[in-house]
Amino acid sequence: MxxxxxxxxxxxxxxxxxxDKSLSHRALIFGALATGETVIAGLLESEDVLATAEALRAFGVRVERFGPGRWRVIGGQWRSPEAPVDCGNSGTAVRLLMGAAAGQGVRATFTGDSSLSKRPMRRVTGPLEAMGVRIEGGDRLPLTVAGPVTRGLAHLNVPASAQVKSAVLLAGLGTDQPVEIAEPVPSRDHTEIMLAEFGVEVERDGTVTRLGAKRTLEARLVEVxxxxxxxxxxxxxxxxxxxxxxxxxxxxxxxxxxxxxxxxxxxxxxxxxxxxxxxxxxxxxxxxxxxxxxxxxxxxxxxxxxxxxxxxxxxxxxxxxxxxxxxxxxxxxxxxxxxxxxxxxxxxxxxxxxxxxxxxxxxxxxxxxxxxxxxxxxxxxxxxxxxxxxxxxxxxxxxxxxxxxxxxxxxxxxxxxxxxxxxxxxxxx
Ligand SMILES: O=C(O)C1=C[C@@H](OP(=O)(O)O)[C@@H](O)[C@H](O)C1
Ligand SMILES: C=C(OP(=O)(O)O)C(=O)O
Missing domain, CATH: 3.65.10.10 (Enolpyruvate transferase domain)
Known part of the structure; x- marks a missing residue:
């Protein structure tokens, strides 16, 4: 058209x-990682965010819409999807989900549309590999990510990417080893803020973000x-x-x-x-x-x-x-x-x-x-x-x-x- x-x-x-699109992706994904029922109000019902909702269903998570912008996510242990997970046009969906899936110790193949298939992914799979995650594929989709995470990581986030930072933090939920990210130029910090709201210990010290000892999430109400x-x-x-x-x-x-x-x-x-x-x-x-x-x-x-x-x-x-x-x-x-x-x-x-x-x-x-x-x-x-x-x-x-x-x-x-x-x-x- x-x-x-x-x-x-x-x-x-x-x-x-x-x-907000960034908050909407995160509300769904964090709800899927939490214990209990997360309720979301004001979710952006755009194709990118719906791709995340659909992807989470492929991981075995219950994700339900009960009104305009009103969604319910029942978190729990994820399972490995049999079919490839299609993230459509969304860089945020694929990069955050790669980290979250690795942290959950599952194996998944990720695909996307022709635009997403041209975008660089090594910036995420590189740090994940350094955390002991097995990666099949190169810098572009399709790519397979197989948890578990076996090592911590100190990562320098250059170029400043909130998607890479988020992927590392979400993968880090699956280990008790030290996980920290330094940012010479700060990228958006919604992951740090919302993880803390979900009960994760996130330490922020100038340009460095560190996961604390408590790395479990409890369901909550998220207003986007x-x-x-x-x-x-x-x-x-x-x-x-x-x-x-x-x-x-x-x-x-x-x-x-x-x-x-x-x-x-x-x-x-x-x-x-x-x-x-x-x-x-x-x-x-x-x-x-x-x-x-x-x-x-x-x-x-x-x-x-x-x-x-x-x-x-x-x-x-x-x-x-x-x-x-x-x-x-x-x-x-x-x-x-x-x-x-x-x-x-x-x-x-x-x-x-x-x-x-x-x-x-x-x-x-x-x-x-x-x-x-x-x-x-x-x-x-x-x-x-x-x-x-x-x-x-x-x-x-x-x-x-x-x-x-x-x-x-x-x-x-x-x-x-x-x-x-x-x-x-x-x-x-
Ligand atoms: O974390 C996020 O929600 C986003 C981070 C940014 O990407 P980068 O992390 O690649 O800078 C931005 O361009 C994108 O629209 C959304
Ligand atoms: C870059 C964008 O999104 P994403 O990286 O999630 O595809 C955007 O919305 O402008």
Whole structure:
């Protein structure tokens, strides 16, 4: 399905964004490792998260939906699935499940779609192998992981990856040996926070995270807050469509996830945060953005992990700003659902924006956005949503070639945007 984002009037409204994808995967997996019945409210029911739910069933775990966003997971000992476990498009699903399965001492073969099958996995299987886990396969799926974990590990998490850190911590639940991870640049810490909520002893000492003696989980209630990576499309659109004013409610504001909000502020956006509070060990709140003048800015490699999935929409915001924006340290973007660095430079340029990749940096010079182009997404949800938002602020509509994949992270994107006044519609073929 092709979608078109067209120039439109001001966006206005307030709404709660759907549940956070990172928290949703973790709530299901941790519930599956816990003793007792975990109840989850606000789970993101996107394809990536549903892939995790289905995978857990293959491991013999009872996972049930009992209402919109309301799920029940009955944890216990996992069994080795006979058939390969298909993780679809989701890097988080496959990498966290490899670690968790190893820690449970089971054997499983993991597969994924064509995009996931191109993504590097050695970054996870390497550390798991060092923990005594048997691995069959190379750097790409399909791969077989066979527990048990027989050794502890001290791991240096470079490049900063929360998926690798999580896989090591989850595998570490299966041993009483020391397990620690050092991070020169911190990646998102939802695993550390949620494991502690589930009763695991997690010691955090500056840049080092260590598992303590208690490595068992007890079931609990998990309330999933709004996804800042989805909110970024809404806020980014409000920042560049003249006259807009939009608020997102109950969104996760963990400092390792709020890089995009900080970036908007640095670019001069009219932005306010309110109602900041704690929930389930995380910080959440509401964010309001009003259209106003934006200015180009520089972002360094150290800032990237706090907005790694938001770089495509940040590049779109940069297209609507005055002057040059330079975003450094984007090598990891080449290893996501697509080569996001190359596709953003290509898509923006096709829409008449002065944008280019410069080594592992993205350089965007803002100004009038011509649009009037069809853009290639290579099935990457964030590339699709970013260009649809760009179309709202362009002179001519922008068409994206494949929009189904938006369902992997933000299935209600089109409805949510349309309710705010955005013009996003299907292109008849
Ligand atoms: O742990 C997570 O939930 C995620 C970590 C990030 O990946 P890396 O760990 O590869 O940086 C991010 O890009 C992904 O969307 C979700
Ligand atoms: C990179 C992403 O997800 P994952 O790694 O889980 O596929 C994303 O959602 O942008």
């Amino acid at each position: 092709k979608l078109r984002g067209s120039p439109c009037g001001p966006l206005a409204g307030a709404f709660p964004v759907p549940g 807050s709004g996804d800042p990576s989805s909110a970024a499309f809404v806020l980014g659109a409000a920042a560049i469509v003249p006259g807009s004013e939009v608020s997102v409610k109950d969104v996760l504001l963990n400092p390792h996830r709020s890089g995009f909000v900080m970036a908007l502020q640095r670019m001069g956006a009219d932005l306010a945060m309110a109602n900041i509070r704690g929930r389930g060990g995380e910080t959440i709140g509401d964010v309001r953005v009003r259209f106003g003048p934006l200015f180009g800015a520089e972002f360094t490699a150290e800032e990237i992990p706090s907005m790694v999935d938001e770089i495509p929409i940040l590049a779109v915001v940069a297209a609507g700003a005055q002057g040059e924006t330079r975003i450094e340290g984007l090598d990891e973007l080449r290893h996501k659902e697509s080569d996001r660095l190359a596709l953003m430079a290509e898509g923006l340029a096709a829409c008449g924006v002065d944008a280019r990749a410069d080594g592992d940096a993205l350089v965007v010079r803002g100004g009038a956005i011509r649009g009037g182009a069809a853009v290639r997404t290579e099935g990457d949800h964030r590339i699709a949503m970013s260009h649809l938002v760009l179309g709202l602020a362009a002179e001519q509509p922008i068409v994206v070639d494949e929009a189904e994949m938006i369902g992997t992270s933000f299935p209600t994107f089109r409805d949510a945007m349309r309710r705010l006044g955005a013009k996003i519609d299907e292109v008849e073929e």
